[in-house]
Amino acid sequence: xAAVIELTNVSKVYGRGEAEVRALDGxxxxxxxxxxxxxIGASGSGKSTMMNIIGCLDAPTSGGYFLDGIRxxxxxxxxxxxxxxxxxxxxxxxFNLISRTKAADNVAMPxxxxxxxxxxRHTRALAMLDAVGLASRxxxxxxxxxxxxxxxxxxxxxxxxxxxxxxxxxxxxALDSRSSxxxxxxFERLHAAGRTIVMITHEMDVxxxxxxxxxxxxxxxxxxxxxxxxxxxxxxxxx
Amino acid sequence: MxxxxxxxxxxxxxxxxxxxxxxxxxxxxxxxxxVIVLLAxxxxxxxxxxxxxxxxxxxxxxxxxxxxxxxxxxxxxxVSGTRTRSTNLTLDDEKSLTxxxxxxxxxxxxxxxxxxxxxxxxxxxxxxxxxxxxxTAPYFTISNSTVAAGSLFTxxxxxxxxxxxxxxxxxASDLFGASTASAVGQTIQLNGQNFTVSGVLTAKxxxxxxxxxxxxxxxxxxxxxxxxGYAPTLASIxxxxxxxxxxxxxxxxxxxxxxARHGVDATNRDYQIRNQAQILxxxxxxxxxxxxxxxxxxxxxxxxxxxxxMNIMLVTVTERTREIGIRxxxxxxxxxxxxxxxIESLIISVIGGVAGIVIGFTGSAFPVxxxxxxVQPWTVWLSLAVSAVIGLVFGVYPANKAAKLRPIDAxxxx
Numbered sequence: 001x002a003a004v005i006e007l008t009n010v011s012k013v014y015g016r017g018e019a020e021v022r023a024l025d026g027x028x029x030x031x032x033x034x035x036x037x038x039x040i041g042a043s044g045s046g047k048s049t050m051m052n053i054i055g056c057l058d059a060p061t062s063g064g065y066f067l068d069g070i071r072x073x074x075x076x077x078x079x080x081x082x083x084x085x086x087x088x089x090x091x092x093x094x095f096n097l098i099s100r101t102k103a104a105d106n107v108a109m110p111x112x113x114x115x116x117x118x119x120x121r122h123t124r125a126l127a128m129l130d131a132v133g134l135a136s137r138x139x140x141x142x143x144x145x146x147x148x149x150x151x152x153x154x155x156x157x158x159x160x161x162x163x164x165x166x167x168x169x170x171x172x173x174a175l176d177s178r179s180s181x182x183x184x185x186x187f188e189r190l191h192a193a194g195r196t197i198v199m200i201t202h203e204m205d206v207x208x209x210x211x212x213x214x215x216x217x218x219x220x221x222x223x224x225x226x227x228x229x230x231x232x233x234x235x236x237x238x239x
Numbered sequence: 240m241x242x243x244x245x246x247x248x249x250x251x252x253x254x255x256x257x258x259x260x261x262x263x264x265x266x267x268x269x270x271x272x273x274v275i276v277l278l279a280x281x282x283x284x285x286x287x288x289x290x291x292x293x294x295x296x297x298x299x300x301x302x303x304x305x306x307x308x309x310x311x312x313x314x315x316x317x318v319s320g321t322r323t324r325s326t327n328l329t330l331d332d333e334k335s336l337t338x339x340x341x342x343x344x345x346x347x348x349x350x351x352x353x354x355x356x357x358x359x360x361x362x363x364x365x366x367x368x369x370x371x372x373x374x375t376a377p378y379f380t381i382s383n384s385t386v387a388a389g390s391l392f393t394x395x396x397x398x399x400x401x402x403x404x405x406x407x408x409x410x411a412s413d414l415f416g417a418s419t420a421s422a423v424g425q426t427i428q429l430n431g432q433n434f435t436v437s438g439v440l441t442a443k444x445x446x447x448x449x450x451x452x453x454x455x456x457x458x459x460x461x462x463x464x465x466x467x468g469y470a471p472t473l474a475s476i477x478x479x480x481x482x483x484x485x486x487x488x489x490x491x492x493x494x495x496x497x498x499a500r501h502g503v504d505a506t507n508r509d510y511q512i513r514n515q516a517q518i519l520x521x522x523x524x525x526x527x528x529x530x531x532x533x534x535x536x537x538x539x540x541x542x543x544x545x546x547x548x549m550n551i552m553l554v555t556v557t558e559r560t561r562e563i564g565i566r567x568x569x570x571x572x573x574x575x576x577x578x579x580x581x582i583e584s585l586i587i588s589v590i591g592g593v594a595g596i597v598i599g600f601t602g603s604a605f606p607v608x609x610x611x612x613x614v615q616p617w618t619v620w621l622s623l624a625v626s627a628v629i630g631l632v633f634g635v636y637p638a639n640k641a642a643k644l645r646p647i648d649a650x651x652x653x
Contacts, residue, residue: 057568057647078572085570096565096650100255112244113570157569 003066004164004196005031005054010063012049012219023049024060025219031198033164035230036191038199038210046219048169051200055088055167056080068164085113089158093170095150097142097157104129104138107157114161128156132186148179155186159195166190168199172206184209245578252555252583263551264591267629270541271595271622272602277537279603279612281530287610288522292515294443294451298346298483299381299515300490302336302497303475304328305508328510329471330459335496336478342492344485345478349378350459353474354466359406359414359455360428366413369453371429373462374477379405381479384456389423389438392458396437400460404434407454408442429455432465486516544591545629552584552637563641564649573642580641584634585627592626 012024024046031037041047052058053065056072065072068087075083084090089110097106108125116124129135132152134145142150151171158166168187172180188209191197199210207213211230215223253260304327333350336342357371372378379391392403404427411419414427422436434457443451463469480489490512494505501509556563563576596619603612 052647055568057645057650078574081567081570081572084568090568092650096561096568098562098565101251109566110569112248113566113572113575115241161570 003030004033004035004068005029005198006064006066007050007053008064008066010050010053010060010065012046012053012058013061022219024053026063027219027221028063029214029221029224031196032230033196034191034194036187036197036199036209036211037214038201038207038212039214039216040201040204040207041216042202044218045216047200047202047216049219050216051167051169051198054165054198055090056083081113085110086161087164089155089161089163089166091151091154091158091166091168091171093173095142095147095154095174097150097153099142101141102138103134103140103142103145103153106142106153107160110157110161124160125156128160129153131159132156146179147175148182151175151179151183152186155183155190159190164196166195166197168197170201171199172201172203180206242578242582245575246582246586248579249582249586252559252579253586256555259551260587263547263587264594266544266547267541267588267591267626268544268595268598270537270544271592271626272598273537273540274534274622274625275596275599275614275618276602276607276612277533278530278618279599279614280607280610281526281533282615283607283610283612284529285523285526286613288526289519291444292519292522294383298480298486298489300478300480300486300493301475301513301515302328302332302478302493302510303513305511327472328476329473331471332497332500333473333476335500336476336493338496341496342489344481344489344492346481347377347381347479349374349376349381349477350473351378351475351477352459352462352467352472354462357430357455357466359410360431361414361422361425364414366410368410368429368455369450370455371462371466372454372456373459373467374456375459377479378456378477381477384443385441386438387441388420389436392437392456397458397460400464401458402432402434402461402465403437403457404429405438405440405456406436407440407452409450409452410455411436411439429457430466483516486514490514541625541629545588545633548584548588548629549633549637551587552580552634553640555583556580556637556641559641560644560649560652563644564646564652567644567646568650576642577638580638581631581634584637585630588626588630588633589623592623595626596622 007027007029010024010027011022014021014023027046027050039047039050049058053060054067056067059073067083070083072080072083098109101109104122104125107128108121111121111124126135126138129138132155134149134152134156137145137149137153142153145153155166171187172183175183184206187197187199191211197210199206201207208227211228212224212226214221215225330350333348336345336348338345352373354371354373357368359366359368375397376391376394379385386405387408391405392401395401396403406422406427408419411422415422415425419439422439425436426433427436428434440452440454478489478493480486493512494508497510498504498508503509566576599622600614603614606612
């Protein structure tokens with residue numbers, strides 16, 4: 001079965017000489033389709049750098065990264081933008097919705113960059129909002145929504161292009177415990193439906209909801225524990 | 240990502256900050272309106288001057304005595320020459336100019352004598368006449384003069400030195416009041432001598448300091464017998480060329496004839512020829528310079544407006560750094576970010592341009608300093624193109640700045 005993410009001996013170095021910082025130091029990891037992986041570590045452990053590389057927002061200094069079988073180092077700027085658009089759905093700690101735009105339009109935005117027609121965009125955005133339980137809030141602006149609701153809009157936006165990977169960076173970091181639970185429940189449902197999810201966090205109780213927990217420290221993976229068996233491939237294939 | 244989508248995002252961006260967009264638009268609006276109005280004023284002035292000169296007679300050349308006789312060269316000739324040299328213009332000179340062989344381009348000529356300080360009186364009204372001329376009938380054709388009432392004097396009046404006068408509209412209204420037509424047939428005194436008013440000239444309208452309607456025209460012979468005496472000296476000869484195209488040929492022919500008659504050449508001419516076409520050219524050049532200056536001032540304000548657009552676009556890009564990061568993270572390519580911000584600045588400047596054209600047209604409807612501005616159609620197209628170019632040129636840098644932002648930096652931006 002093809003891995004969605006394949007990192008081989010990836011390093012990321014900032015600065016030079018004395019000031020050199022190895023944010024990632026020879027990391028190798030493979031993430032299978034349909035997996036729900038939590039990457040956990042203290043700040044400075046390199047987990048955000050890894051997330052940026054996985055999300056095609058940053059390039060590794062050395063090593064290879066294959067996303068869905070594509071060698072990302074070979075891609076130019078435009079192709080990387082397309083990869084971010086089609087293959088990856090981002091969920092951020094602070095939601096990163098566009099504040100003056102309605103929820104439905106926020107969700108539809110990636111489709112606009114994918115060249116999907118206006119009518120279909122709207123239909124798919126509404127369907128996705130419905131899937132995260134916010135169909136009634138489609139015409140609200142982000143400022144009119146609670147934190148948990150905003151994060152659900154962000155998840156709907158991340159999923160609207162039907163990406164192979166949902167990449168979440170501290171998705172519950174800015175939420176109260178009830179909203180956090182809602183979001184994590186949503187992740188579990190998505191996982192159950194066959195989505196591949198990579199979630200960065202520094203909270204162990206959040207990480208425990210994942211099927212596999214990768215612990216990082218000083219730019220290296222120090223442990224990689226499977227808590228629940230990987231879903232049967234049949235379910236993943238049904239995606 | 241189609242341009243249409245970029246345009247939608249751009250429109251949303253413009254609408255997000257309405258007051259700021261309107262104020263930025265204002266910069267372009269004022270610039271474009273200024274260009275249109277000021278160039279219209281320039282064109283209006285130019286046309287007004289042309290019309291004014293046209294009223295004074297087209298194709299007209301005026302031969303007059305030189306006020307200074309050729310300086311050293313003239314004096315030298317006078318001392319060495321034993322031959323008699325006519326330094327005055329005479330009636331014979333005038334007659335010699337109507338020569339179908341030597342001067343085929345001269346249509347007609349009129350001799351002119353002038354008297355200064357002539358005062359007209361009728362009953363108790365008096366009027367100091369600015370311009371008192373004695374001439375022959377062709378003068379009226381040459382100077383584009385027609386009668387509003389009565390008739391011009393005839394060749395018979397000229398031969399008989401009849402005491403008749405054709406008076407201008409200003410003179411008529413000063414002596415006879417509002418109904419100038421009532422002057423016809425009345426007897427007025429010019430410096431105490433009786434003249435019958437044969438006609439009142441159609442008003443030409445004032446051109447600043449000179450009032451072409453403050454005039455009294457009498458037959459040459461009458462003027463000579465009653466005012467200037469029978470000396471053969473003329474003040475000037477008015478010449479009409481066959482057409483406006485042959486002004487220079489006509490001038491050359493006049494010079495050839497008069498040079499021969501006066502025994503002079505180009506170095507020591509004792510007369511000068513004023514060419515209406517040259518005056519027109521000079522006036523046109525002057526107004527063109529004026530128009531260019533006005534246009535330059537307007538262009539500067541347009542430039543300032545363009546810099547305003549760039550300034551606001553830079554602010555917008557900085558302010559929306561996070562948004563740019565988000566858009567890039569969800570799949571916006573550099574091209575679509577550039578398109579979005581470029582279209583945004585294009586929208587601002589083209590809206591400003593269109594509004595400026597409307598304001599420019601409105602502003603040009605009102606006379607400025609007595610001149611009716613005339614909007615030049617080409618300035619409208621030019622303004623539209625210029626405002627679009629401003630939007631592109633001043634939008635490129637901010638748009639590129641936005642597109643070059645790295646998504647991870649942009650997302651972290653607070």
